[in-house]
Every structure is written in structure tokens, then in C-alpha cells.
Amino acid sequence: QDLEDQLVIATTGGLMGNALNKYFYEPFGKAKDVEVVPVAIEVPDQWARAEAMMRTGNVEFDIVTATGPDLVARTNMLEKIDCSQLPNVQKYAVPDACTPYGVARTTGGMLLTYNTEAFKGKAPKTWSDFWDVKQFPGPRGLPDTGDRDWWVPVAALLADGVKPEQLFPLDLDRAYKKLDEIRPHVAVWWKTGDQVQQIMRSRDVVMTMSYSGRSLAIIKEGVPAAMSWEGAIRDTGYMSILKGAPDKKAAMAYLDYFYASTDTHVPFMRDVQYATASKSAIELMKPEERDLYATSPANYEKLVKPDFEWIGAHRDELRQRWTAWLTR
Amino acid sequence: MNVNYPSDKVQAAGAAVRIRRLEKRFQSVIAVDGVDIDVSAGEFLALLGPSGSGKTTILMSVAGFEFPTSGSISVGTEDLTYVPANKRNLGMVFQNYTLFPHMSVLDNVAFPLKMRGVPKAERYARAEEALATVRLAGYGSRHPNQLSGGQQQRVALARAIVYRPRVLLMDEPLSALDKNLREEMQLEIKRLHAELGITVIFVTHDQSEALTMADRVAVLKDGRIQQIGPSRELYERPANLFTAGFIGEMNFINVTAEGSGGNISVLLPSGERWQLPASAAVEPLTGCQKAVLAVRPERLQLGDAHNGFTFRVKVDDVVYAGSASLLIGTLPDSTEIRARLPGASDLSALALGSTAVFTIPKEAILLYPGAAQ
Amino acid sequence: MNVNYPSDKVQAAGAAVRIRRLEKRFQSVIAVDGVDIDVSAGEFLALLGPSGSGKTTILMSVAGFEFPTSGSISVGTEDLTYVPANKRNLGMVFQNYTLFPHMSVLDNVAFPLKMRGVPKAERYARAEEALATVRLAGYGSRHPNQLSGGQQQRVALARAIVYRPRVLLMDEPLSALDKNLREEMQLEIKRLHAELGITVIFVTHDQSEALTMADRVAVLKDGRIQQIGPSRELYERPANLFTAGFIGEMNFINVTAEGSGGNISVLLPSGERWQLPASAAVEPLTGCQKAVLAVRPERLQLGDAHNGFTFRVKVDDVVYAGSASLLIGTLPDSTEIRARLPGASDLSALALGSTAVFTIPKEAILLYPGAAQ
Amino acid sequence: MTTATRSRFWHSDGRRLSGLATLLLLLPFFAIIAFVFIYPLAQLLFISFFEPKPTLDNYARVVANPVYTRVLLRTLWTAMLVTGLSVILGFPVAYYMSRVRGALAALVGVCVILPLWSSVLVRTAAWSFLFQREGLINSALMAVGVTSEPIKLLYTQGAVVIAMTHVLLPFMILPIYGTLRSIPNDYMRAAAVLGATRLRTFTEVILPLSMSGVASGSLLVFLTALGFFITPALLGSPQELMVATLVSQQIREVLDWPFASALVGVLTLFVTLLALIFSKTLRFDRLMGAQT
Amino acid sequence: MKPALDRGSLALGAYVYTVLAFVIIPLVIIIPMSFGQNDHLEFPPSGFTLKWYAEYFTSRGWRNATWLSIQVAFLTAICATLIGTAATYAMVRGRGQLASLFQILLIGPIIVPHIALAVGLYLFFQTIGLSGTVPGFVLAHTVLALPFVVFTTAAALGKVDANFEAAAMSCGATRWTAFRLITLPLILPSVVSSAFFAFIISFDEPVVSFFLSGVRQKTLPRRMFEDIEQNLTPVIPAIATLLIVLSVAILLGAYAMRSRARS
Ligand SMILES: Nc1ncnc2c1ncn2[C@@H]1O[C@H](COP(=O)(O)OP(=O)(O)OP(=O)(O)O)[C@@H](O)[C@H]1O
Ligand SMILES: Nc1ncnc2c1ncn2[C@@H]1O[C@H](COP(=O)(O)OP(=O)(O)OP(=O)(O)O)[C@@H](O)[C@H]1O
Ligand SMILES: NCCCCNCCCN
């Protein structure tokens, strides 16, 4: 196969970047004689760069990280992916892993995480508990990053008693009315995964919405924290190919390679605390370990499945509403 | 000698200043080394000395900006040695005017009254009055940078006297002005002193300024007083070689002197022998000793005037200087001699290299023990 | 009058400087307004004038640091009007020494030679020699900040003459020095001038410095030459009222004058009438007109000396000034009159407020058309 | 004789450089500023006026939407708070610096300048650590008994203002120090001898004379604060959103570059206007007075 | 007797040192945290280890970032000092016509939000291929450092009497020689310290580097920013400590040099 010499992949840095490098980039590079160049970059910066690349016609990235709504809202910047060209994905990944604009990489949940020492044995479970400052007093954390403009309203609607399956289309008026209640108790609007870990460690908050992987990391670290999968929002990171990517063939090859080996997915999942879409890999784990991941059947069924079409179509409205409310 | 102003007026306003065993060290430097000065009420005293002689340090100690290492300072009956400057109630004029640039002239002059809580209307009235005293009535609304150097110094003077302090201190107040302005201001300050009867201590390193302005002059060197006395005394009978050389011009001739009875006999380098009256010796002479004969250039008369000693000088240079001409010459032993001859003199005979005859009046000669370098 | 040095030596080293119709404007300011000066080879010319009169601008034009708006400057036979400063080969001494602080004294003096590519050994030898000329042999290894002001100015002088320029320019080189040092340096510079035969143009605003040092003085005001001539001429017969007032002290009395034949008759404010010789009038008088009678304070003699006109003065102040005393008084019409009396005079009769009689020698009187303010 | 007036462009008029030499020496400066500063900003402005089509809509949005006007006003307010706090903290330090001599002066000087020499990132991170709920400040406050519960410090306007002040303080201190040092000592002495207490000397003489330093320091701090990014981003909560962060959001997340450019345009226009109006006040030559 | 220290100066002193503590403490607090054993930051740190320093010195990523930053900062120091000193000299000794334009342009890089400049520069550099290259960083950082270089050298140049150069020229020196032999040696301490300043500004610049850093080329602050946001471990305090020590050393060196130059 005649691949390009290099492949530029934009991923968030830190733990995720290191693990990807170890389990996928290096082996792929060796196997296909392609130099993989990882670019550690926050998702928003990645899109800003991509925008500039589109404007100047000088595209540097091949593979970028996209979230669900991006696959709907940013199709003008993405290459269409022909899933039939990715036999390994077809073979080893869960059925909906390949979409027209992205291949699922990792799945986690935006879930409630709390300090186990804060409430004298009581344990909050649902978003209603998050809103219940009488029973569970103390400062809260909520995200102000990534897809918070729908994550947080979704949590608010759940707290207000909306059934998960009736969430979409989102009733934003109701959501923000509910949000007004919790607002005074939010001490931190966190911006990065590392920050959400820090505020849990430093007890700047007693309860927060968090990436499941980050929560898992601090629990393993020994911080007295626990997470609840009740009402967690599914958060899948996709690998997409930027329009005009210089190394498109290598990119496609990598997407396929990612799912080629089930064996590497298990230690990878243990390292990054997120599940991949490899259906064969999760089956290799013991049940109790499996339950730490979003894709374990028990958890997966509790996850709120967002309607990306709706979200993608209402992106501007969501964001305007959020900014207007938050900066008030 | 200065003309004396009616003494009752003088006594009224000024205060006496007593400086006792004043000493001030800066680390290893002894800036002032045991100075005693009594300034009587209404007196105008000049502190004169070369750079670094301690003039400013003494004045600053009186003003309260330096606290002495030891010794005391009192004004009138009060011991002020360690009183802060702003409680001393003395007037002070600085070299560079120090008018506050952000205030009008009137506000500058009214400033000390404001500090003393004088109500607005009164303080402006009094400030106007002080401006009139320095002949700047009507300049109140200007800003300092719209005035000439001399005018600025007048405003500084007005500001220093507006609260009628009993003592006025000035640290080289005129040295930034050019010659004509300086001479005008010298007279102005003297006039003010006479009018107000204030006690003035005036620092300068310009000896003619000190002589012109002061009732008495204190000559300083290395933090010590060399001589203190009225101008005429200092000029006409300086107490030691330093003062003699520092104030005015002076010719020095090394001689050997022998005192006997009412007369002194001096042996000049030329081998000549002059008999001087005993009064010529500023300090008593004993037996036969090395001495310096001193005489002012303006006391030398061209030609044999029959009223003193004559001697011959080789003419090295004649410098025209308007109101006088300066002749520079040498004695046979190459001692340099200067003579200042009135402007209208006929100098046509004094060709370069020729020899001229001069006469020194007997009473113009002073004799000091020691040797000139 | 200055003594003339042997003229052959002078001619050898200096160059003539010709300044023609020099004009320099800074935007709207006319700093120099059509000045013509001829400085002959080896001459010492002083530019004298009040602040802002254009002295520095003229000197800088000669040095090449200002290019004139119009007019020309030549040295010797060369037109230098627009030649860059570094190609003019003139010596220059600035007011504030401008010794390069990071170089030793010897390197400072050797600097111009280095610029001319003189080999190291030779340039140090010549620099040592120049230092010896200004009597600073042995100071070469010091740094400028280890020298006194006078010594620094000598080094600056050595640096300016080491490459034997034919013209030496100096802009108030002595004004930062104190009086004694200044007088010493004045003689030093004159000595150097005589020794080297160099042409010197010397800027000063101190008239006594100009009179003492220069062969000729050019008096400037508002960018124009008021008078140019030898010191004695300037002092004894100033060409106009400005020069008369600016150089030395002068008493001015407003009179009405009427010239007729060889005599002039002036009517004094007191009503007296004096008959003056025609030579008293500096400019010819026509008919009956307002005029100013001018006389120097040192020409007034106390008492009736029978050799001139006598008049009465009310004594306002007598100021002792060492070598002389200054009497300040007023005529009946309140014109101020000053008299400078020799130091040894007996002034005991001059009580404040009393009236004194003075004599003016006939030949001491000058008469100018116009009126004093 | 030469009387033709010579062009001062081609020829030095003696002491000063010729116009040509001046230009040649300035050329690299103007070139790099033109290409690496003016041009890129101009390009952004171009986008703001011409995308999607020639329009003023982007600017209209800045003014019309209360969210954005609120952010602009909050930015102004924060910059003013920072400026005020800088004056209050900085003036006495500048004053003290201008009085002390010797080793003490060197110590104070180093303390003032050191922040200029150390990473804004690191300093901001340090503040976030100090401001934590169980951070040093809260521990200290609780130990002293000022409070029994930890107070919320981090992600507040207070945190942003304090940390920004910390970053900008040297820009306030140095110009004030510069003016204070240029006031001759004799003015203080003159005031004292005329009867002013130290306080009166300060209020009547020193303060008015140092106002030009305060003005240039304030303007510099204020203008710089308007564009601050790192500190509000790391220490502030969304309620403290400032213009630069909004710009960054529009650029990084919303990808609405025309609008972000319009925001930059408004900010740049405002800042340039202020700088032009006060260009007389801005004595930047004094800024680095303490450095040399 | 001699008056003791009055209450006013005591209060002033107390206030000033409190402010200075406010200035210094955030810098000092960093240092002990770099020795903590845990992965995350804590104070007081538990245990003592040098492993974070070791990690910094051995990690290829940190090393590459540091090396890039050193190269860029070094070249920036040279460019900014050359361009800045030339411009300052022209302003101080030149004809002064462009003075107000110069002043306005000079403060531009300080007061225009860096994020705006960063985006603009990114767009521009991306088109001409300078983005993520050493020359690209150097150009951008030179613009940011120029004002500080100019302020520093202008202050020094203002203190050098113009007559020094005039004197040298009257001695036969061309203007260039006069500058080289007289003016330059006299302002050299300030020129050197402005070069250090430019170095540090570049070495420390987070915002513009943030956008200009390319796929491979990443400056030290860019990496630090990343780690602060995504992976905050005591490596950051360790680097900060090293930077602070470096700054203090340079500052003290500059002071020493100036006081030697003065004596
Ligand atoms: N603050 C100070 N610290 C150290 N030494 C000082 C200080 N003030 C003065 N001196 C030293 O004390 C001596 C006397 O200084 P002072 O200023 O009183 O002299 P001065 O007679 O006023 O001289 P000048 O005519 O130059 O003004 C000098 O040797 C001076 O160097
Ligand atoms: N560079 C300049 N720009 C504008 N005006 C100037 C400049 N240089 C001199 N002038 C003006 O030209 C006039 C003459 O100045 P110049 O310096 O020649 O006088 P000066 O006789 O040397 O005075 P001083 O005795 O004060 O040194 C003054 O009015 C001065 O203000
Ligand atoms: N710094 C942000 C960490 C982002 C984690 N992304 C999670 C994607 C989960 N699948």
C-alpha cells in the first residue's frame, strides 16, 4: 500500500495523548512505516487551527478529535469517510462506531461525581440530588467547556423530572429556570479535565459534573470520591479526517488500524479510563472491572443518548443562551 | 564697613542664633568639626569656604535637615538641635529656587501661611504684600516657569519671608544667576535685610559676594572655622595664610623675619632688608624665623611713590580688564607678583620682558609665620 | 591692552576665520541674523552677549554642528560652510568638559590622533606631550572622574590641541568652574594661546572674562553684532547704549544736549549745564536733542578734585567689597548713581542719607543719543 | 559662496542625523511593526468588515447584544479596578523606592522588577493555588480566626483583579518611581522648612508633582488590562468573562471569526483612541527608569 | 535628644513590605511545591524528591520545547536589541518628525490584546509558511519585546550627553565611529540588560506562541500552558523554579554589572 510518509493527529494531550502514542501511534508507525506526529491540543484550539487552515488553504492536521455535534455541525470542514474501506472497524467495533464523518475512538459519560466524606454516609445519585442543596450542602462544580451548552441543560431537565427519552427537543426555558436554582451554589465552572480533578482533590467542590475517565482517575489515586452513572450523558470522542488533509491515505489506514488489534484495547482502556468502541475488548474484562466503563452493558443502558441532529441544528441558539445566562 | 541701619528696627525682628561645638560626621567623613558661631539678632552672616568645607552641612543643621553628631543649635532662647525642620519657623532660600512648579506664584508665596492655617483671604493678602516687598507686585498669577531666574529667586525670597521668620537661611542662592543679575540680587537681598531686620545666614563660595553682603563673614575650611569677623577685618587683616589667600587676591613673598622691639626687620629673597612696624605681624614673631610677607595686588603702586618700599618686577604679562589692568610679573627669585592698576593708568611703558618699579605702602604689608608654597 | 606676542610665531600656527552674512533660523526663531566676522590668524576673539544672543549658534556653525540657513564660513582658504564637523580639523572645548568617561585621560587625549590613524606609539607620545603642555604630565592613567573640574577642563584642552588644529573653539569652557579656578584657567588658556599661536574663538557671557582674555571682543545681541573691537575700545568707548550697559558698570544720566562747533552743551536734570568736548559724543549730535550721559563708576572721584565737573549725590548705601567700596546714591531727580572707590579710601564721612560731592573728569564722559530707561 | 538651502533630508545639519539616516535607522523598526503587527491586525479588521459580505453586521452585533455590551462594560470595570488597586499598592512602593538608597534600594528594586521577569503563566498558576478552597490563604484566614469556613476566593472577580494587579503592578510602579525620582529633593526640604508636616509635604507637593507618573502608569495598566487573557481565563469564572476571553471563545469554539474580529476591532479602536488622546501623558521614556 | 524613627515612616515601611510580600510570595510559594512527591500539586509538599527536575531534564518533549525556546529567545534578543537600539538612536539623535507615530506604534504591542495579534499572525504566517517556524516565532516575539528594549535604551541614551558625540566628531570621528567608540560603550549596560529583557519576554511568551506553535515546534510556555490545563504535575513548579532562579541570576548579574560600570 502506498501511504504518505507522515500522519498528523490532533488529540488532547496528557494521559490520553500518552496512551494513544504508546498503544497505537508507535505500533502503527512501525507497522506501516509512517511517522506519526501527535499534536497535543485542546479541542477548541484544534478547531480554531482548523478554521485558520481552511482560510489559508494550508492544512496541517490529518486526523482531528470531534464530538458528536461536531459530526453534524462541522461537516464543511471534514472529509466524508467511506466505512466500507475500513474492514477492521466493521469487524471489531460496535455497530454505530463508523459514521459518515467520524469513527468512534473513546466513550465516556458526563456524570455526577461527589466527595464520599462530604455527606456523612449519604450518597447523591441523581441530578435531582445534585440540585438538592439541603440534603447535600456544599459547593458544586459544573463544566464550562466542550459541549456544556447542552450537557448542563440536559442535567437540569433530568433534575427537574424530565424523562431521558423525552429530553429532545430540549425545553431550554425550563432548563434555565432550573439552572437559576443551582447557580448560586456553583463554585467552579471548570474548563479542563485536569481542572475537574484538581477541584475534587482540593475540595473546592463537594460534587461536580465530570468526565467519567477523570473521576475514575482520582478514585484510583485515592481521593475519597465516587461516581454515579445515573443520568450520565454519553460522550463519545470521534476521529475525523480534516478536509484537504495532506495524508488522507495514511489517515484512513490509521482509522482502520485502530480497531485491528483487540489485545491492545484492554490495557489502553485501563490507562485512559475510557472505553473504546471495540466490542471484542470489553468482553475480555472481568465484570467488576467492566462496570467502571461506559460501555459495560449495565452502564451503557443508563446513559442519556443525545440527539446530535437536533443539537447540531441548534448549535448557535444553545451557545447564545448559555453565554447570555452564564455571563449575566 | 557696612553702613549701619537704625539699630532698634534690626533688633525688633531678628533672633540670635547660637551654634555650639557643632560636629557632624558622615561615616568616616567629618563634615563639620567643632564649630562655634554666634549670630546676633538682625545680623547678616556669610559662611564662606571652598567646596566641601562644610558650609551646607552647617546650614542644614540649622534648618533641621541634618541632625548633628554632637553639639547644639539654638535660635533665640530655644534649643532647636533636634526639632524637626517644619517646626523651626525659619526661612530658607535654596540655590535652585525650588518654587513649586504646579502652583502659581501667589500660591507659592502663600504656601507657608497655608501650612500655618492662615485663612485664605488673609494669606493671599499677605502673600501679595510679600511679593510687593520683593518688587514683584502683580506677578502672582503667573507660574514659576514664566519667570526669569532672578524673578524666581525673588519669589523664593518672598515665600521665605512671608511668615516673618526671625532667621533667614540661604544656601548659595545666587550662584545659578549670571553676573549682572547676581549683583542686582545681592543688593536686593541687602535691602530686604535692612528693611526687615531679620537675621540672615548666607552660604557662598564667592568671596566678593560674602564681603559685599555680610556684616560678618565666617571662613571655613575642612569643617573648621578659620576666621570670623567683619568683612573689612577679613580683607584687610586676614588671621592666617589660608584666609589671606582665599579672600581676594594676595601676593606672597617668602622672607626671613627678625622681630626686635617695636620693629621687624625682614630679609627679602633679593637680599634687600625692610624695616616693618610691629603691627605688620599678624601673629607675634619670636626671634629670627621664616615668614611670609603678604600684600594685595591693588596696593602696589607703579613707580617710586616715596611712601613705602620700592622693588623691581620683570613684566610677564599685562592683562586689560576694563576698570583695571592686571600686571603679572616676577621677582628676581621668580616669585610671582601681581599688581592691579587702575583702568585709567598709563601702561605704555610696561613692555613685555621689561622691568618695572613698584612701591608698597608700609601699612599695606602683613607678615605671617610659615612659608607659602 | 594685551601685550603682543612675537608675531611670526602667531602667524605660523593659526588660520584666519571668515564668517560672512551668517544667518541661522530655527523655525520662526532667527538665532543668528546676518553676522560678519573676520578673525585673523592667531587672534583670540571672544563672542560676548546675553543669553540667547546667538553665541553658541555661531560657534556651532563654525564647528560644523549647525549648518547655516544662509551665509558662509571659511577657515584659511577653505570654504567649510557645509563640511561635516569631523572633516573640519578644528579644536573644540565644551562647557561640561565632555571627556569620555570610559577612557583614561591618555586615551581621551590620544582619541583625535587615533581617528587620524596615527600609530599607537606615536599617538601616546604626542598625547603625553599635550598633557605636559596643559601641565598634567603624569595624569594619563587616571580616569576623568578622578580629576577636579579644572583638571578635567585642562584635559579637554589637551585633547582639542593634540592634533594641532589651526583654530580652537570654546563654548563657555570655564562657566562650570568656581571663581578662583576660573581665573587660573583664564590665564592658562591665554598662555596656551600665546605658546601655540592658534586662532581662538571663545564664547562667554561674562564680560570681564571676555575683556581679560581676548584680543578682540564681538558683542552680540539678538543674533546681531553690536560692536566688535579690542577690549579697551569696547570698555572705554562703547559704540552704543547696549554695549555701554552690558560691558562693565555704567552710570547713565538723561540729559538734553546741544552740539555747536567743537563743544557740546548738556543740560542736566538738576538744571546745571556742562560744556563737553565734541569727542564726548560717540555718535555725532545734531542740534538740540535728548541724550544720555554715561560715565563709569570707577571714574567718579570723591570730593572736588578740580579736574572736571562736580555734582552732589545723596548717599543711599555704601558697600564694602574688599579692593574697593561701592557707593550707591541718587541725584536730586532720583537717577541712581554708583561710584567705585578704591579700597583704601576714607569713607567715614559718607553717612547714610548725607550728601557727598563727586567729581567727573571731563575725558571720562561719553554721550549717546537716545534715553536710558 | 554657497547660499542654496540644503535639504535636511539628504544632509545632516551638523549635530543631528540627516532625515535619510534617521529613516534608515527606523526602517527595520517600521518594517517589522508594519508586517508583523499592523498587517495581521488589519487583516482581522478586514475580515470583520467583509465577511460574509461587506457589512457592518458584526459590529452591530457587538453593540446590539446585551451579552456582549455587558462583557465590554465588565472589562472596563475590571480594568478600572485593577488600575485603582495598582495605584493604591504601587504608589507607596514607588515613593519608598525613590527615598531609600544602597542595598535596600537594590532589594526593593529587584522585588519590583522580578515579576516582570517571571512567567505570567507560573504566577497565575501560583495564585490559583493560593486561592484554593483549602489553599494557603484560606488556611491562614482560618488559623487567624477571621473565618471558620473556607471562603470562596478562586474563580471570583476578586481573584482576577488581584492576580492581574500582581502582573501589572510593575507597570504602575516604574513610571511613578520615574517621576518621583525626578522631583528634586530640595522641594521636600523647601516644603518642610516652610512649615509643612510630612503629610502636608506629601499631599501638597509630592503628590501633585507625581501625577504625571500616576497618569502614565494608570493608562498603561488600564490599557493592558483591557486585553488581558491568561489570568481571567485561569482564575475567573464565566461571570468574569472579559473581552479577550470572549474573543478567544469566538475564535476557538464558535469559529465566528468575523465577529471575533469585530470585537478586536472595537477593543483596538478604543485602546488606540485612549492612547492617542493621552499620548502627552504617556511618558514611556520614564517607564524603565528603574532599569537603568 | 535625637528623635527616634517616627510613626509615619514605620507605617510606610510596613505597608511597602507588605506589598512587596504580596509581589514575592506567589513566586516563592512555587519553589517548595516542586519537591513534592505526589503527582499533583500540594502545599506543604509531602516528602522530598528531585524527580520532577529529573523528569524535566530527561523528557524529550520538555527538552525540545526548551531548546526551541532558547533558540527563539536568543535570536529575538539579538533582533529586538539591534532594531530597537537603532530606532531609539534615530529617535533621540534624529530629526524627530516621526516621533509621535513612533510612540504610538511602540506601545501598540503592549496594549493590543495579544490574543488578537496571535490570531492575526497565525492567519498571516500560515499563508506564507512561517507558522511554527523559528523565524516566525522570532519575528512575533521581536515585536513584543521591542517596546521594552526601546524604553530601556532610551532611558540610557537620554542620559548620555549629546555633546560626547559632538566632541568625538570634532576630534575627527565619523558619526558611526563616535557611536561605536563613545555612545555605545556608555549605554552598553542598558543595551545588554534590554537584550536580557527581550530574551526573557520571548522565553516566557504564552499567548502568541500558543497559536504559532506548529505541529512539531512547540515553545516551552506553550507546553507549560498545556500541562497546566491538562496535566498539572510538579514538573510545572520545577520549571518555574528554574526560571525564577535564572531570572534572579540575570537580574543580579545586571545589577552587578551596572554598579561596576558606575564605579
Ligand atoms: N550626606 C552625606 N554623606 C556623606 N558625606 C557628606 C554628605 N553630605 C556632605 N558630605 C561631606 O561633608 C563634607 C562637607 O560637605 P558640605 O556639602 O557641607 O560642603 P560645602 O561647603 O557646602 O561645599 P559646596 O561648596 O561644594 O556646596 C564634604 O566632604 C562632603 O563630601
Ligand atoms: N535647536 C534649536 N531649536 C530652536 N531654537 C534654538 C535652537 N538652538 C538655539 N535656539 C534659539 O536660538 C537663539 C540663540 O541661541 P544660542 O544658544 O545660540 O544662544 P547663546 O548666546 O549661546 O545663549 P546662552 O548664553 O544661553 O548659551 C535662542 O533664542 C535659542 O532659543
Ligand atoms: N482536557 C479535556 C479532557 C478531554 C477528555 N475528552 C474526553 C472524551 C471522552 N471520550
Ligand SMILES: [Mg+2]
Ligand atoms: Mg554646599
Ligand SMILES: [Mg+2]
Ligand atoms: Mg550658549
